[in-house]
Structures are given as C-alpha cells and as structure tokens.
Amino acid sequence: MSADLPKTFRDALDIRARQALAHWGVADQQPELLKYRENAVFRVHLADGRPAALRLHRAGYHGEAALRSELQWMAALGDGGLAVPRPIAAMDGRLLVTLPSEEDFAAQHADVIAWVDGEPLGESGRPLSHSPERQVEIFSALGATMAEMHNLADRWTPPAGFWRAAWDKEGLIGERPLWGRFWDCAGLSAAQATQLSALRRDLQQRLATLPTPAKDFGLIHADLVRENVLVDAAAVKLIDFDDAGYGFRLFDVATALLKNRREPAYEAIEAALISGYRGRRALTNEALAALPLFLVLRSLTYIGWFAARPELPGARERVLRYADEALALARELGLA
Template identity: 25%
Template sequence: MLTEEDYAKVAKEALIQYPIMCEKLVYIGKSDNVTFRVHTNDDNQKFLIKIHISTSSNKSKDNIESELIWLEALAGDTDLTVPAPVRNLKGDLVTDISTDHSNNKFIVTIHHWVNGEVLYREPTSSETANLALLMAALHKHSMQWNAPDGFNRPVYNSDHLFSSLNQLKQLVNLKIIPSEAFVHVEESAHKIANLIQSFERSQSNWGIIHSDLHESNYVFYEDIPRPIDFSNCGYGFYLFDMAETFLHLSFENRKIFIASYSKVNQLQENYYELLEAFFIWSIIRNFAFHSLNPNEQQSLAESFPSVIQDYFIKYLNGENFLLN
C-alpha cells in the first residue's frame, strides 16, 4: 500500500513534465484520486495535481481526458472560473507516470487552482440565485458546444438508473433495508424509466452536465460560486443536473434556484413533473453510491423509512413534494 510520501514522489516525477516550478507540495486527500496543491514562487499561481487511482471503467485514460477537454473548452469559451487543465510539455492533457520506487503506473493531471471557500452550510438566497446562474451558464455552453470525436463520458440514462437500483438492492440482500420498503424504490425507478424513454431529447434539454453540483463541489469567491470538481460530468438531462443540486437545498432555495435559472434558460412546460422524477432518481443514485461504503450502510438504513414516506410514496401517488 502506497503512503502519502510515495504519492508525493509520483507528483514530483509528474511535475518534471510540466512548465511549472514547484516550491511546495501540500497533501489534500485521497478518494478516487490522490490530490496535492502545488505552490509556486508566485502566491497567486497555484495548481491542483491529481493522481488517478480509481479502477472504475469511468476513470479510464480517455474518459479522464474527455473531462479535461470540456474543462478546457469552458475556460476558453466562457467567463466562468473553472479548474482548467494544464497541458504537459508534450501538449497532452493526461500524463502517464512510472516511477522507480513503485511497479505501478499512474495517470496524472494538473489543473489551475480555483480560489474560494467551501460553504459547509445551506447557501443564502442570494448565493442560491448565483448558483443557479452558474448552472445555467454551464448548460448554455453545453447547448452550443460540439464535443470532438472520441469524447467519452458517462451517460445518465435509464441504464444508469437501473445500475444504481441494482447496487442499492444489495442492501436488501444483506438485510440492511427491508424488502417491503424497497418495493417502492423499484416501482419508482420503473415509473421514471418510462418517463425518460418518452422524453424526447433535444439540444435544449440534453447535453454535457456537471451532475454533481453540491456544496462540496463548488466554492464561493466574493459571493460568486465556482465549480471545482467535474469528475462525474457526463451526458444527461439538464433538469437531472438541477435535481441533483436540489438534494442539498431547502424548499425555499429550490424556488429561488428555479426563478434565477429561468432568467437565462427557459424551462419546458412540464419541467416540474420531470424535476420531481429526477429528484427521486437522484436519491436512488446517491443512496447507491453511499451503499458501497460499509461504514455508511447503517445510517442509510436508519434514514430509509422517512425517505420512502416523504418522497417515494408521494411520487408514486402523484403528490407534489419538491417545493413544499
């Protein structure tokens, strides 16, 4: 098992291949990636280095490169502050690293550091309005941008929905959540899938989305939100992107978000029905993700009954729940 010091050696080996003079490396953390902040002799110029260690099929080299292609386009085409990638001395977005101290091969990427503060709380009404404008700007770019050949990112469709459902069902098999409650989840998933399949995709409702814009994946700088993690970006409905963010907003802030977003991008007539369906889908996705961690399974089981009552049963009964 590699240590923090081992990963630091990988980072330093990678930095040789970039036009960056590193003064200091600061370890940030480890998840799907091991991350360091790169300090230079200019306090205003910092970088984020990622050592990609996930073995997920969504983390292949071409998949990672595609994420950076969109980030590079966003940085070049918009006024948004995003973690724009840095190309290495060969002009590549992704760098392969092999080191003497390890038999492992690593994929490394470097991004411009995005200054700002994580909220660690519910955003205020004005912050929520600005967050909606950020999402609207991302969607506006997506509507107008043509991905290059070979662009490879996840697709958030009914297959993805059922993949999450099957993952979550493992908690039933482990007798962590009751099968009689899970029936409501299965029925909801099938209802959502039918809606997805009848929902005609168009340039105005489907494209590249962030898909994970919550309080850990954006920072605020002088009251302006900046997205900082695009690792789950992929093809999906713009309303699904919004529903994911709604998981982390109060009823009132959801209303503010819709009003602010609508000033930039017009919502379709049946947007509310779709938002509620995609909100349920987002719950399934998030529960499935956290179910992979044995340390979180018990807390999921404890929250499951109220989530079924407050959301799934209401959704199946046609009761509105998203804004009240």
C-alpha cells in the same frame, strides 16, 4: 479523510505526487494533500508561483478517454466564460500523463488544473452558515451558472474521441447503474431491499413516460453538491467535474437542491435556484413537475456509492441511513 491515512502511505503518496509534477517541471516542492477519495488532490505551485491542483486519479475508476474528455469539457466551459478549473498542459503539451505501476501504486493518470479561489457553499450534514438573504443570492447565481453551463454544452461540438458516461435510465436505475445496484447491495436489510426494488420498478416506469419538456438531456456536471460550489463576493464557481457526463438537466437541478431540503429557507432556496436558471434557459412548469422524480433518483445514488466503498469510515451505517432517507423522500414526494 486524508488525515486518516497511515504515515507510510502518505509518504509514498507525496513521492508519487512529485513524480507526477516532474512532467510539469515543478517536482521540487512539497505538495499539500487536500483530499483522498476518488482522486488524491494536492495543492501545488507552478513554475511562475501560481497555485494549482494536482490530481492523481484512482486507478481503474475512469479510463484515459473519459479523463481526457473531462479536461476538454472544462476547457470549453472556461472558454465560454464560466469560472471552472482549467487544465494546464505538461511540458510536452499533454493535458493528461500516465504514471507507471510501482510497489505502492497501480498505473494511473495525473493532471494539473488551475486553482479556483472561493469558499465551499457548505458541507454536507451541517446547516448552511450564510444568512437567508445571502442564500437566495447564492442559489440564484448557481441557477444562472448551471443554466449557462447547459447552454454552452449544447452549443459545443465535442472533439473526436470524446466520451463520458451517461446518467440516463440505464445509468441511474438500469441493471448496472453508474454508482451501483442500490436495491440489492451489501448492507441493506431485507425490508429495505424489498422496498427499494419496488421503488426502482416504479421509477423506471415514471422515467420512461416523462413529458417532453422534462427530457432535456445533454452534458451535465452531475455532482453539484455544496462542496463543489465555490462562493466569493462576485460569483459562484463550479469545481470537481469527475462525474460529469450525459444526463437529464433536471438531475443537475435536483443534485443542487437535495441536501438543502431540511434548511429553514429551503422554499426560498428552491425558488431562487429555479428563477436564476430560468433567467438563462427555459424551464417550464411541466418540466418542473418531474423534479420530485429526480430528487428521489439522486437520493438513491448515494446508497450504491457507499456500498461499493466499505473501507470508508461509517460506510455501512451510511448505506442503511441513505436507504431509509431515500424511501422516506419517495413517500414524502408521493412516489412510493
């Protein structure tokens, strides 16, 4: 997506990145822009030559408390032995710095996190490239890593001032969901809006009557899609905690599975993920009975996310497609 940016803006973005890097004492380099979505993410190098990632956070998307809390939780997970990006302090000891408003940019925050090696598990919309046997290995490891992340979160005491958004009933299907009002957003057809409104009412009732084992709730990653799972020969690694917050643990499980449902080896993928998870944390059959609900809840989030970003290529088409896909999934899983 960075290739679509006008050259003048790219040049301004490079200057902005070096302005941020001055706080880490490494402004004399050419940052490599990797991604421009919620954040502008650059590959950079520290004074000792180690690679790292610089993030220029989208102004107004997350507040200072939320961004600092994200870094604190990543540090805690790293201390607990998980392979996640670890925050790197600026020269004055701060994990998060504030860049002033300028002609091309509003005031925004920046941080630097350690580089994590590995290849993304896959890319949304493209078949997984690994063999079925390797897919089972990867998803088993992912399930175990996810469970350990949940375990570490439960054992950790957040510091004073810690705040992250909640992927709870209100955050998913309340009046103001975290990723937008998917049932009445711009771009929907009248029929889609009607069906999504009815589905939302039904899901509210189902979520309110969850069996106790399915209510496991606490800090979650919330965006364990293929691109945020890095794979190497030894382990899986989790990146991009931008949307991490408090939520149902089954929401993490559903997110990791949703975009793989059309893979030929999906049944083996799902079984491997659940088996890996159960090797580290309890997940009963009664709880798993609610997995279809969370698959549908996750599918609905994409509608509002793209509706709120009409500037992205193909956003309107994606809103229509994701609405159709979510409604079809609800029917397929017996929820509509």
